[in-house]
Amino acid sequence: MKTCLEAEIREKLGDFQLDVSFSLGREIGVLFGPSGSGKSLTLLNLAGLRSPAEGRIALAGRVVMDTRTRVWTPPQKRRMALLFQNLALFPHMTALENVLFGCPGGTTTERLAKARTWLARVRLEAFERRYPGQLSGGQRQRVAIARAMATDPEMLLLDEPFSSLDGPLRRNLRRELRGLQAETGIPILYVTHQVEDICALGDKVLFIEKGKLSGSLLVDEILEGPGRISFWRMMGWGNILEGEVKVGSKGRHCFSWGQGELTLKGAPRLGGAIAFVSPEKVRFIDPRLPVDAELADNVFTGKVDETLMEGGTLRMHLLTDRGPWQIEKRNGNVPHILLRPGGMVDFAVPPGSIELIYFKGEKEEISLGQGSAESHS
Amino acid sequence: MERALLISLKVLVIDVPLLALLGGGLGWLLARKVFHGREALSLLVQLPIILPPSVLGLYLLLVLGRIDFFREAGFLFAFPAAVLGALLPSLPIMVQASRAAFAGVDRELEEAALTLGRGPGEVFLRITLPLARRTLLVGLALSSARALGDFGVTLMVAGNIPGRTQTLPLYIYGQVESLNFAKAHFAALLLVAVGIVSLYAVRKLEADGHENLS
Numbered sequence: 001m002k003t004c005l006e007a008e009i010r011e012k013l014g015d016f017q018l019d020v021s022f023s024l025g026r027e028i029g030v031l032f033g034p035s036g037s038g039k040s041l042t043l044l045n046l047a048g049l050r051s052p053a054e055g056r057i058a059l060a061g062r063v064v065m066d067t068r069t070r071v072w073t074p075p076q077k078r079r080m081a082l083l084f085q086n087l088a089l090f091p092h093m094t095a096l097e098n099v100l101f102g103c104p105g106g107t108t109t110e111r112l113a114k115a116r117t118w119l120a121r122v123r124l125e126a127f128e129r130r131y132p133g134q135l136s137g138g139q140r141q142r143v144a145i146a147r148a149m150a151t152d153p154e155m156l157l158l159d160e161p162f163s164s165l166d167g168p169l170r171r172n173l174r175r176e177l178r179g180l181q182a183e184t185g186i187p188i189l190y191v192t193h194q195v196e197d198i199c200a201l202g203d204k205v206l207f208i209e210k211g212k213l214s215g216s217l218l219v220d221e222i223l224e225g226p227g228r229i230s231f232w233r234m235m236g237w238g239n240i241l242e243g244e245v246k247v248g249s250k251g252r253h254c255f256s257w258g259q260g261e262l263t264l265k266g267a268p269r270l271g272g273a274i275a276f277v278s279p280e281k282v283r284f285i286d287p288r289l290p291v292d293a294e295l296a297d298n299v300f301t302g303k304v305d306e307t308l309m310e311g312g313t314l315r316m317h318l319l320t321d322r323g324p325w326q327i328e329k330r331n332g333n334v335p336h337i338l339l340r341p342g343g344m345v346d347f348a349v350p351p352g353s354i355e356l357i358y359f360k361g362e363k364e365e366i367s368l369g370q371g372s373a374e375s376h377s
Numbered sequence: 378m379e380r381a382l383l384i385s386l387k388v389l390v391i392d393v394p395l396l397a398l399l400g401g402g403l404g405w406l407l408a409r410k411v412f413h414g415r416e417a418l419s420l421l422v423q424l425p426i427i428l429p430p431s432v433l434g435l436y437l438l439l440v441l442g443r444i445d446f447f448r449e450a451g452f453l454f455a456f457p458a459a460v461l462g463a464l465l466p467s468l469p470i471m472v473q474a475s476r477a478a479f480a481g482v483d484r485e486l487e488e489a490a491l492t493l494g495r496g497p498g499e500v501f502l503r504i505t506l507p508l509a510r511r512t513l514l515v516g517l518a519l520s521s522a523r524a525l526g527d528f529g530v531t532l533m534v535a536g537n538i539p540g541r542t543q544t545l546p547l548y549i550y551g552q553v554e555s556l557n558f559a560k561a562h563f564a565a566l567l568l569v570a571v572g573i574v575s576l577y578a579v580r581k582l583e584a585d586g587h588e589n590l591s
Contacts, residue, residue: 047492048491048492049488049491049492074491075488075491075492076491076492076493076494076495076496076497077494078492079494080492081493082488082492083488084485084488084489088483088488088489090486090490090504090508091508092508101490101493101495101503102493148493151493151494160474176544327556
């Protein structure tokens with residue numbers, strides 16, 4: 001994809017150091033990282049609301065900022081529309097006036113027509129006289145998008161504008177944003193700390209951590225293919241083991257790594273591989289009940305190290321004699337007694353849930369192994 | 378009394394725009410700019426609120442009396458001194474209101490306006506000023522009322538010269554001194570009425586402001 005935005009930003013703010021460099025084509029890039037990782041700061045720098053100590057930003061072949069050649073385009077001339085987290089709608093202006101504010105020069109009639117077109121594009125033509133305070137959360141988001149798009153931007157920057165909305169609304173807005181991008185072809189950079197935004201919205205994801213980019217992936221690679229493992233690695237989530245597939249003592253195929261063995265389903269190819277077990281596929285075992293024969297070989301006992309509850313999801317870090325394990329469960333599937341750190345938990349890794357990626361020569365990940373095909377069962 | 382009323386009105390005609398520009402400007406400076414001596418300036422501007430009017434008047438008298446320009450222009454004990462005397466103690470009220478008004482405007486709205494392609498001047502006129510307007514008007518109403526009612530500072534620097542520097546509050550004082558209570562009452566009632574109207578205006582401004590935000 002042809003590069004549209006090139007950015008290189010270095011800034012120091014007290015103890016925090018931002019040092020990022022990336023490019024983006026006519027696509028949706030998702031800048032993903034935890035709070036305080038420098039996501040918003042990156043956007044402010046792109047928009048020209050901060051001036052970095054060092055850096056260069058070029059948009060569609062136009063250098064808008066370069067500290068070496070002392071090029072500085074003020075925010076009002078950058079043509080980068082920025083959607084703030086709390087939208088920054090002007091409370092003293094109606095929806096129409098807000099959008100009109102973004103419309104560049106022309107006669108009043110032309111500008112008015114344009115503002116109305118954009119309001120209609122986000123299906124808010126009936127609400128043009130309402131003030132932001134009289135609109136719902138979703139409607140406010142759409143006014144903000146219309147206002148940003150009415151400026152004829154060459155790039156759209158979004159700072160988690162959908163984070164305060166509930167699920168269905170967020171899905172709708174994401175769909176609208178994708179439609180908008182497909183229609184206008186402008187690059188969009190979307191900042192988020194929510195995993196679901198990555199695949200639902202992005203073409204490309206940039207991982208940012210402590211002010212530095214820790215990697216980037218195409219979303220297609222995350223959904224299928226070896227990129228998936230890199231994705232989990234960058235997210236710091238998922239059970240990733242390095243070892244080999246071999247025939248075990250009981251004559252069954254198993255995956256062996258430094259600290260233990262896992263029985264595999266079927267007879268996958270032998271050789272060095274990475275085994276990946278998605279945390280939501282790991283099952284809790286009730287010690288009072290007999291264990292399913294299929295699972296019997298893959299039962300572990302672990303001590304709860306940390307329990308996190310996010311939304312309706314429980315994430316648990318366990319320490320076992322065979323290394324750390326991660327388990328993720330939707331609410332309601334968890335015996336409450338298990339939640340306390342320090343408690344002991346039995347769990348099993350279903351053989352069908354183990355995905356294998358084989359090494360080719362020097363530890364190069366090539367393709368998903370046979371085991372993976374069964375993992376979707 | 379008509380003459381005193383006229384002088385008071387003339388003082389207001391000059392002081393109200395001065396309060397708006399000077400007080401509004403100083404408040405904006407204090408709210409939005411970081412510079413050396415900002416806190417010192419803030420203290421200096423607030424000082425007239427707590428100083429007794431006679432102390433304020435005394436220093437003003439001393440300072441103005443030492444500067445040749447003011448002395449030669451016949452500034453003291455003349456109408457310009459009445460204007461200044463009313464302005465000085467009311468300025469802090471306006472500065473305080475204006476500082477709060479500008480500090481209360483979300484910076485993000487101004488930044489958003491910039492990214493929407495508008496220059497800083499337009500952003501100030503169309504975003505900052507309208508959003509700060511109510512608090513600014515409240516400040517202007519209260520400080521103008523204070524200017525209209527000034528007694529002490531005016532007396533110290535402008536004296537109590539009927540037809541030249543005698544404003545309504547000084548007129549009341551003069552009438553009471555000569556035991557003309559009827560005339561004093563009439564002028565006093567006028568000031569009370571002005572006070573009630575301006576307080577009502579302030580209340581209304583504040584109430585509308587809350588309505589708009591909800």
